[in-house]
Amino acid sequence: MxxxxxxxxxxxxxxxxxxxxxxxxxxxxxxxxxxxxxxxxxxxxxxxxxxxxxxxxxxxxxxxxxxxxxxxxxxxxxxxxxxxxxxxxxxxxxxxxxxxxxxxxxxxxxxxxxxxxxxxxxxxxxxxxxxxxxxxxxxxYPLDSKIHIKFLQAIGIVNNIGEIKPNMHGKFVQVNEFIRSIEIMVKKLNIKNRPIRIIDYGCGKAYLTFAAYYYIKEILKIPVNVTGIDTNEDIIAKAIDLRDSLNCEEMAFFISRIEEFEPEETPDMTLSLHACDTATDEAISRGIMLNSKIIIAVPCCQHELHHKLSEPLFKPITQHGILRERLADIITDSLRASILRIMGYRTDVIEFVSVEHTTKNVMIRAFKTTKTCNDIVVAEYRRFVDFWGITPAIQIMLGERFEKCLKNYSE
Ligand SMILES: C[S@@+](CC[C@H](N)C(=O)[O-])C[C@H]1O[C@@H](n2cnc3c(N)ncnc32)[C@H](O)[C@@H]1O
Known part of the structure; x- marks a missing residue:
């Protein structure tokens, strides 16, 4: 340079x-x-x-x-x-x-x-x-590269003069935009008497995990406990080393499949950023099962429905691999959002960064309200899955908890 x-x-x-x-x-x-x-x-x-x-x-x-x-x-x-x-x-x-x-x-x-x-x-x-x-x-950005240089350098996003590393630009923007949604939700949570509890599922190198912890604790000055979960032993070992070197005492990391991890306490916020394929479904369904008040998921590659979309009316789309993939992505994310609504979450789906930063740029944000099993949404959902002849992975993962809503509706 x-x-x-x-x-x-x-x-x-x-x-x-x-x-x-x-x-x-x-x-x-x-x-x-x-x-x-x-x-x-x-x-x-x-x-x-x-x-x-x-x-x-x-x-x-x-x-x-x-x-x-x-x-x-x-x-x-x-x-x-x-x-x-x-x-x-x-x-x-x-x-x-x-x-x-x-x-x-x-x-x-x-x-x-x-x-x-x-x-x-x-x-x-x-x-x-x-x-x-x-x-x-x-x-x-909430975590400006020149202002939060020490922290961003420690987690490997910027160099020692605050320049974003060439291969880190996408992650820098993703993490910052994710933090904006976290901040909105933290304010909605309004927890005063104890630390906010967050789980980041499929945390990988834990850029988001550390950023969420740093932003809430050091910038918002709100007590927080953050847990990162991943099946990859090496990256979890590195995340633990980094946590120790930065003295982030309220952070924990575990090697585990998402669906097998049993936290000691109910999380307030469930996060997942680009957890591969049905790992996003595991994260959302764990969030629902554990009664997490907030769930924010940015799905990654999805393969589940690619070869299950055989509805003849849609052949002009499904006969082309790339279009079938996009349609499958849209259907998968719509079903995730519908299931969250059925399970009593006010849910929105947004584009959280522009495509130049990642093509996997859909964010599903959900906030638990009291009403579950809304009949209108259940009816919509049933018509939709029947039309496509599919049972999405997330429905199977939720098991009885979800079946109850479907049954209530039939009765
Ligand atoms: C594409 S990486 C994303 C990492 C990180 N969230 C980020 O955005 O930088 C996906 C991560 O999910 C983890 N993963 C995939 N399936 C998982 C599962 N079922 N349980 C736990 N971790 C999983 C992988 O090991 C990988 O580290």
Whole structure:
């Protein structure tokens, strides 16, 4: 990424060179995307750990929005472009050790040494998209890669300067968007007198498991216990090592099939992200059986119904492998959602990230309400499975618990 000859060394942080470089960068309305300035560790001559600047549009006029971060809080100030020079001079008088200037054309990574020397590395742009000012914000993630750099580095998503690793972009976005749904549900749960209990089924390398724990405990400041379950012994051993090295005492990991895991206490929230094939059904059915108040599942590859869809009317679709697969995916997820509704969950199905981040981008979110076995939904469900001549895996997994609803309806 770096080319040696593009590196620049400036003698003093207050030289006009650095100041002008930043001011010119910020004023360029065509290319400027984001500026991040981070304080030297252990330097407390001013309260801000970090300052970020981005362009915003307010009532049709371009401003530069400065965010001043202090620990987990921040304050925001919007300045007109002609005030920016003064603000940059003011901020450069403090001991920032790292500055990143992102434009659509290049990235500048600036390090200021203890002696005040300035080293500038030029790199390819990591934010090529022009910011959409009309929305008044660049997409902000709950776990921003520059703000939560230590945590995201520890779980292997970013490198030591907060850049998302090339093969991790999809996972970074998936985990962040998943966290948005978790946050909404945590607020709905409103548990006050004990830690929230979460199980992440098919946790794999546990990116989501750790992110859920960190976000709820460290950012929302809500006590939480998080358990990760997976059949893969190696990845569970690694997750346990990581948990221990990060001192995440309220996390537990177990090697187990989802359907065989018996938690000591009822989970409040059941998660699964890309648990393969019918492992998603295991996760949802375990959530239902254990009376989990919330179930959030993002299904992965599904094979169960691919070769069971023989309804002649649909031959124009089912004769083409790719279309049959997509139809089977849609039917499988519809049935999962219907079963959740029948079992008393208010359920919605959303696209949680755009397809560029993963084609497996359907999220099923369910919140337990009191009403079970709603006759209208049971009737819909029965007509639907009868039409296709199928009994989905999740229905079989739920066994008697589900059969009761069907029976009640027949009577
Ligand atoms: C595609 S990975 C996803 C991992 C993780 N949730 C993520 O999104 O990064 C699917 C994981 O589910 C696990 N898995 C599949 N079937 C399972 C089952 N029946 N019980 C427990 N784990 C299962 C696999 O071992 C694998 O680690």
């Amino acid at each position: 770096w080319t040696e000859e593009e590196n620049i060394k400036i003698k003093n942080r207050n030289t006009r060179n650095l100041r002008d470089l930043l001011i010119d960068g910020l004023k360029d309305s065509e290319t400027f995307v984001l500026l991040i300035m981070s304080r030297k560790k252990g330097d407390y001559d001013f309260p801000w750990t970090k300052i970020t600047v981005r362009p915003v549009e307010i009532k049709g006029k371009r401003f530069l929005q400065f965010k001043y971060f202090e620990s987990l809080k921040h304050i925001t100030k919007n300045y007109e472009p002609n005030q920016v020079g003064e603000k940059i001079i003011e901020t450069l008088s403090h001991n920032f050790s790292e500055i990143h200037l992102h434009s659509t054309e290049k990235d500048l990574h600036i390090k200021i040494t203890r002696k005040g020397n300035v080293l500038i590395n030029k790199g390819k742009p990591t934010r090529r998209m022009k910011p959409d000012l009309s929305h008044d914000r660049i997409k902000e």
